[in-house]
């Protein structure tokens with residue numbers, strides 16, 4: 001079991017098993033939403049993911065796909081927690097910075113990077129990660 005939560009502790013979550021994928025997303029939506037240069041994501045089946053404490057707030061964005069990207073965050077401290085994309089209806093994209101006990105490193109392995117066209121100029125590609133110009137291109 002991997003657990004995580006927001007900065008203030010009001011929202012806690014967990015998932016079972018290993019992530020199906022590990023992904024960085026460099027899109028400008030991720031940059032704006034988190035205030036960081038990219039998001040790091042543990043992509044896990046929604047059936048293995050659960051919120052164990054509190055109720056996150058949500059914010060919907062229509063992505064380039066024309067489908068809704070639902071963003072879940074803590075309404076008190078504002079931490080970005082996870083996203084559910086309509087284009088990936090069975091998966092949750094857990095923002096890895098919220099994971100406990102060093103799990104934010106995602107085992108040191110990133111499988112894929114999305115929206116590398118928007119990657120900040122000072123940041124090189126991750127060794128061995130598939131490079132996608134946008135999402136699913």
Ligand SMILES: [Zn+2]
Nearest residue numbers: 006008074077
């Ligand atoms: Zn919080």
Ligand SMILES: [Zn+2]
Nearest residue numbers: 025026027030
């Ligand atoms: Zn993104």
